[in-house]
Amino acid sequence: MKIAFFCPDDLSTVIFAKSFLKFIAGMDHIEAYTISPVLMNYIDQLDKLAIRHYPVRLNRYVDPWSDLDCFRSVYNICRREKFDVLINFTTKPNVLGAIAARLAGVEKIVCAVRGLGGPFLPQSDLKGHLLQGIVKSLYRLACRMSDIVWFTNQGDMDFFLKTGLVGDEKVVKTTNALDIVEYSQNCIDGDELDRLRQELSLRGDEKLVVMVGRLIWSKGIREFIETAASLVDERPDIKFVLIAPEERGHPDEVPAAFVQEKGKIDNFFWLGFRKDVKNIYALSDLAVLPSYYNEGGYPRALLEPMAFGKPVITTDLPQCRGPVEHGRNGYLIPPRDTRALKEAILRIFHDDRKRERMGEYSRIKIEREFDDRRVVKTILNNVGAI
Numbered sequence: 001m002k003i004a005f006f007c008p009d010d011l012s013t014v015i016f017a018k019s020f021l022k023f024i025a026g027m028d029h030i031e032a033y034t035i036s037p038v039l040m041n042y043i044d045q046l047d048k049l050a051i052r053h054y055p056v057r058l059n060r061y062v063d064p065w066s067d068l069d070c071f072r073s074v075y076n077i078c079r080r081e082k083f084d085v086l087i088n089f090t091t092k093p094n095v096l097g098a099i100a101a102r103l104a105g106v107e108k109i110v111c112a113v114r115g116l117g118g119p120f121l122p123q124s125d126l127k128g129h130l131l132q133g134i135v136k137s138l139y140r141l142a143c144r145m146s147d148i149v150w151f152t153n154q155g156d157m158d159f160f161l162k163t164g165l166v167g168d169e170k171v172v173k174t175t176n177a178l179d180i181v182e183y184s185q186n187c188i189d190g191d192e193l194d195r196l197r198q199e200l201s202l203r204g205d206e207k208l209v210v211m212v213g214r215l216i217w218s219k220g221i222r223e224f225i226e227t228a229a230s231l232v233d234e235r236p237d238i239k240f241v242l243i244a245p246e247e248r249g250h251p252d253e254v255p256a257a258f259v260q261e262k263g264k265i266d267n268f269f270w271l272g273f274r275k276d277v278k279n280i281y282a283l284s285d286l287a288v289l290p291s292y293y294n295e296g297g298y299p300r301a302l303l304e305p306m307a308f309g310k311p312v313i314t315t316d317l318p319q320c321r322g323p324v325e326h327g328r329n330g331y332l333i334p335p336r337d338t339r340a341l342k343e344a345i346l347r348i349f350h351d352d353r354k355r356e357r358m359g360e361y362s363r364i365k366i367e368r369e370f371d372d373r374r375v376v377k378t379i380l381n382n383v384g385a386i
Contacts, residue, residue, distance in 0.1 A: 040273070113151050207238045302314055
């Protein structure tokens with residue numbers, strides 16, 4: 001059986017497909033392939049998985065000619081390789097991949113919905129409404145051509161069912177998940193943590209709050225930075241680190257100049273894109289995600305620090321709150337509420353022992369509920385691979 005994974009970039013391939021690739025490694029009856037642009041320099045990690053990668057060009061934003069070119073590329077790859085299964089991740093691969101694969105004769109097609117993204121947010125102008133209508137129509141067609149539509153967010157699944165984008169006979173729902181062995185404090189190099197402390201000029205008694213997300217307003221960038229600014233005098237021992245690559249051309253883009261200006265605050269660091277996120281999580285004391293974006297229900301920006309035994313704070317929205325038990329491994333706050341974020345952070349750092357217990361429960365919860373092996377088995381079983 002030949003299984004391919006189509007993702008929007010190489011980093012997403014590592015995030016979404018790696019668990020599958022590790023699980024099926026050594027299974028003689030399965031050949032694995034990946035398809036994605038190579039944008040983040042993660043091709044070395046794909047090579048280590050001993051699979052064949054097909055690079056394609058894919059514009060993240062609306063670009064009909066680029067999209068048509070990507071569609072043709074995926075169609076030609078599917079037709080030439082005669083894949084038995086194609087698993088697509090996120091909006092554009094779901095739409096382009098499902099249609100291309102069906103036309104190319106792929107037997108089993110999976111659409112993995114990981115958040116609805118910008119086009120499904122409330123629109124205020126004619127252009128936004130037109131784009132939303134087009135995306136819905138294309139998604140409806142893609143779901144019709146797919147055998148399985150896989151959700152990790154109950155709200156997203158309900159929306160697709162209610163609006164007729166998919167029939168309930170095709171729906172599969174799981175949690176999001178990650179490799180609980182790879183994402184653990186035991187896999188972290190102490191020398192790397194020392195290097196990070198020096199880079200951030202972090203003293204032994206200082207606390208580190210980390211946020212990971214794209215540089216768009218709806219991720220809660222403003223709220224995170226405003227919270228840092230509000231605590232610079234009150235709690236100078238708490239440092240804030242934002243890991244967020246630029247999103248040039250995104251309609252919700254945060255200008256880099258805005259973040260650079262805020263970087264002059266003594267307790268705030270913007271690190272842009274980093275490949276050592278796991279080390280930063282391991283060094284941190286708390287992770288926050290004040291997002292009101294259409295996340296997938298179980299954001300990795302919460303699951304990953306939880307795996308490293310950290311408490312978390314996020315918004316009390318269906319898109320974000322899935323991994324958080326309020327008061328046990330973190331706190332849920334209203335969206336767009338800087339004051340609530342500040343108060344929750346201070347509550348976390350008011351009692352070190354309670355913070356440690358919250359972190360311990362985060363790790364317990366990850367091991368109990370978010371082990372990627374269980375999710376991988378579910379999907380591979382549904383496509384007849386195991």
